[in-house]
Amino acid sequence: MNTRSEELAPAVRSILEAASERSGGDERVSVDARSLSEAFAAAEADGRVPVIAEVKPTSPTTDGARDDDPVALAASMVEGGAAALSVLTEPEHFDGSVENLTRVREAVDVPVLRKDFIVREDQLDAAEADLVLLIARFVGDDLADLVEAARDRGFQPLVEVHTREELAAALAAGAELIGVNNRDLGRLEVDLSTFESVAPEVPDRVTVIAESGITTPADARRMREAGADGLLIGSAIMDSEGEDASGTGGDVSANTRRFTAAESEEEV
Numbered sequence: 001m002n003t004r005s006e007e008l009a010p011a012v013r014s015i016l017e018a019a020s021e022r023s024g025g026d027e028r029v030s031v032d033a034r035s036l037s038e039a040f041a042a043a044e045a046d047g048r049v050p051v052i053a054e055v056k057p058t059s060p061t062t063d064g065a066r067d068d069d070p071v072a073l074a075a076s077m078v079e080g081g082a083a084a085l086s087v088l089t090e091p092e093h094f095d096g097s098v099e100n101l102t103r104v105r106e107a108v109d110v111p112v113l114r115k116d117f118i119v120r121e122d123q124l125d126a127a128e129a130d131l132v133l134l135i136a137r138f139v140g141d142d143l144a145d146l147v148e149a150a151r152d153r154g155f156q157p158l159v160e161v162h163t164r165e166e167l168a169a170a171l172a173a174g175a176e177l178i179g180v181n182n183r184d185l186g187r188l189e190v191d192l193s194t195f196e197s198v199a200p201e202v203p204d205r206v207t208v209i210a211e212s213g214i215t216t217p218a219d220a221r222r223m224r225e226a227g228a229d230g231l232l233i234g235s236a237i238m239d240s241e242g243e244d245a246s247g248t249g250g251d252v253s254a255n256t257r258r259f260t261a262a263e264s265e266e267e268v
């Protein structure tokens with residue numbers, strides 16, 4: 001593994017240590033995946049911004065945790081127009097679980113991404129999902145093998161990058177779905193100009209998703225103008241803070257709608 005661990009934030013180092021020790025599934029999974037590109041096309045046809053809404057109970061950069069039922073959260077996200085969902089399965093730092101993912105996927109009919117720190121092939125077998133995240137920086141030279149291993153099982157691999165170098169590695173590994181993470185895993189800081197500088201290098205045939213730090217509808221429009229086919233949004237949708245008298249700040253469905261409706265006339 002080529003993780004350049006000396007450049008990683010301590011929280012991320014601890015996440016990776018835990019990930020390398022986590023066991024995978026006993027049996028190889030075989031999934032019949034729901035297509036992300038079809039889900040994005042359906043959202044576009046309907047005038048919705050294609051949003052992957054993320055069920056993330058907590059994270060190293062979040063204060064507090066949300067302990068609502070993940071299935072109820074997922075249903076609200078779909079009601080708010082989310083084209084797809086992302087479910088954290090990392091247990092130690094994000095309060096996620098494979099069980100949450102499985103229950104959510106059974107309850108909705110949109111594609112579901114498994115969000116975790118996969119570093120070995122057997123870890124792909126821990127759960128069925130439509131998409132799996134592979135983080136270029138953490139898998140290093142194993143990227144092409146993991147992309148292939150994921151496809152062999154029926155998953156659509158989403159390869160996460162943060163720099164142009166990682167983008168080049170993702171393309172060389174045959175990635176067709178690429179997420180540009182605006183969060184730097186070294187300092188854990190978010191900068192939306194990351195997407196703006198990396199996205200122009202992505203070939204048209206590749207689907208590109210802007211990840212992290214999208215907190216307002218204006219941010220969503222900014223990422224779309226920079227070429228995002230879809231947006232991955234967690235905290236701003238999960239947020240129960242900022243609840244106003246009408247309670248809308250904590251309403252996951254309304255929070256989702258703010259982003260899916262960011263390009264429509266009646267945007268609020």
Ligand SMILES: O=P(O)(O)OC[C@@H](O)[C@@H](O)c1c[nH]c2ccccc12
Nearest residue numbers: 181211212213214232233234235236
């Ligand atoms: O909560 P945000 O800033 O909207 O970010 C969502 C998502 O991009 C973020 O959770 C994320 C991006 N890449 C990851 C890798 C692992 C865990 C989490 C992530």
